Amino acid sequence: MPPVVGKVNDGADLPDQDYQSFTSEVSASWYFFSDTDSTIVKYFWCVGTSHNTTDCSVLEWLDTGLHTSFSRSLPTPLSGGTLWNKVYAVDAVGHASDVAVSDGVVIDTSPPETKDVAYLGDNLVKNPSFEVGDITGSTSSCNLVIPTPWEIDTASCIKVQAPDSPLAKDGHMFVSVSGSIQQTISGLEVGRQYKLTLHAGYPETVSNTHRSVDAIVTIGREVFSFTLDPNLCRGTCSVGDHSVVLWNKHTYRFTAVDTSLVLKISSSSRMMEFVLDHVSVQTVDYVAGQDSVDTEEHLVVHSVFLSHWSSLHASWHFEDLRCKVITRMTSIRNAKSLSTVAR
The missing domain is CATH 2.60.40.10 (Immunoglobulins)
Structure with a gap:
């Protein structure tokens, strides 16, 4: 044998x-x-x-x-x-x-190649800025009017804000959320990658003694979270004679597992409140060059500098068609001394 x-x-x-x-x-x-x-x-x-x-x-x-x-x-x-x-x-x-x-x-x-990333197509979120009919000022009662086609549950408190001063991130209105607000996103392609972006902040009416806010974002089986830190803006931020909402931009990526998914944005506790505006879901395509009207380079950096705090946000896009990228290394250097600030 x-x-x-x-x-x-x-x-x-x-x-x-x-x-x-x-x-x-x-x-x-x-x-x-x-x-x-x-x-x-x-x-x-x-x-x-x-x-x-x-x-x-x-x-x-x-x-x-x-x-x-x-x-x-x-x-x-x-x-x-x-x-x-x-x-x-x-x-x-x-x-x-x-x-x-x-x-x-x-x-x-061959090493991984840098790839610009283009966000193509229309925003799949309907009424992304929570606009409603002729409303002025801010509603003080919960769920007095709910922007269509957004939905809520009976335990949530949603208030439409339409201030006289231009506080909204996009459009004229935004909502305060205590509990959850959701919308079914349709027209997704199974297996396609999408970018989810939302803007959140503290309501301008919150006092200086407010605590941090923890929020949860779910779409399909994907679960994300973000935190609003009271040290970033203690209550009402002031610019000259006008109060402003310090909008925090949060971006996530997910892969569609169905043609329709429920997008739900909620506070982790009914006692927590945050304001929400300009929510978007867009397709993500990686391209070799900047041939799109809405394209980010392979390295995108956004910084915020205020008197009492600063932050630096970065994202990058690389692609290797032969094998998967398993390690990414980053460092931040001082431009004047070339010393490494963070790695």
């Missing part, structure tokens, strides 16, 4: 490698070959560019003795593509096992 065929890993060590960056060396390891009638006396190993048991176009069959891992330098560097390692065993009486073939290793010699 011939030896029992085993398994082959790409790479000389465990675990099995799916990618390699070097082009002048091939390696493999194998295990689980066995022969109960006599004994295995040697292995043969080859490497090819086709997923079959016969192609050995990269490295011809090589007798490796009883070694169960092997590496070999190549006289001509590889230009890329996928390699498959193949091994069979031979026992003491000359019987050969079937050939075991690995699951392949991709030769990747």
